[in-house]
Amino acid sequence: MFIDETTIEIKAGDGGNGCHSYERLKYKPKGKPDGGNGGRGGSVYFVGSGQIHTLQDVAYRRHYKADRGAHGKGKKQAGKSGEDVVIPVPLGTTVYDEASSEIILDCLSAGKRELIAKGGRGGRGNAALVTRFNPSPEFCEPGKPGEEKNLRLVLKVLADVGLVGRPNAGKSTFLSRISHARPKIADYPFTTKEPHLGIVKNNSGPFGSSYVVADIPGLIEDCHKGKGMGIRFLRHIERTSVLAIMVESTSEDPVRDAEVLLNELTHYSEHLAAKPKCFIMTKTDTLPDDDETVKIPDGWLGMSAVTGDGVNGVLREIEGIMKRSKDELRGDGD
Ligand SMILES: Nc1nc2c(ncn2[C@@H]2O[C@H](COP(=O)(O)OP(=O)(O)O)[C@@H](O)[C@H]2O)c(=O)[nH]1
């Protein structure tokens, strides 16, 4: 199941207590202090992973607790440290403190461990507490408690391109044509209930390596009022750099249909609606040959994800827009 929001409780391990003990030697009633230090409590970390795309596993477990440090022992034996807990989360996960709503972490790169709750320090044993003035301390320190946090995790998937269209526009078919992703395809609306990501390899185009395309559920008029699947899932294209607006060739008025889509985007956020876009008419194979030039509005591209006609043209356009917006971000655009 696709889960993009959850709350969890985490607790780092407490530090082990220091030990209060004395050397025991034959014929010597009380030797030197030899109580060892307590071990450090385990810490809790998050690590971004490119292999998972939902918070499902994290949400299922809900409680995470790292081990406590072991107590120190006599003969200056230090307690073992508690094991750390590392929680993998999908890239694009933002971690909030549940109480203050403050952002603790934005997980944007894979593989880096981020400390979320620190394990408690172990207490010192009386051997470590010896001073010139107190050569035989009759006390030791308790371990410090590990940090405890209630967290809210919100996932906004990381993708470069977002596919926007009515249900049945052919978004999923397009994604499965250009990537290895296999979203469900059918001729009834709302087959896509969750975002699907596809990685497009691009070795020849201007963009260089590969990029991620997100297929999200279809948008219908007034979905911002809760119709259909609503617009909550639009968060998953918030971090894209290009939107591909897709309208079916059966549309009576493609320009108006595109406006309806843009209007729904605007209701979600002006920022989202203002992203660079390309406009695509899908399923051109169903148009009679002489109809194509008439039907496709100026500045739009036509394609058929079934026959493959025009698909490369669409990818080149998308890659071109991505390259231009990256150049602008770097400040060397014109
Ligand atoms: N003839 C034709 N049918 C298509 C094309 N692309 C998609 N379809 C069909 O349109 C229906 C909806 O496609 P789908 O990709 O699930 O649309 P989505 O709801 O936008 O993801 C399916 O029956 C597809 O087989 C196309 O280029 N040509």
Ligand SMILES: [Mg+2]
């Ligand atoms: Mg679909």
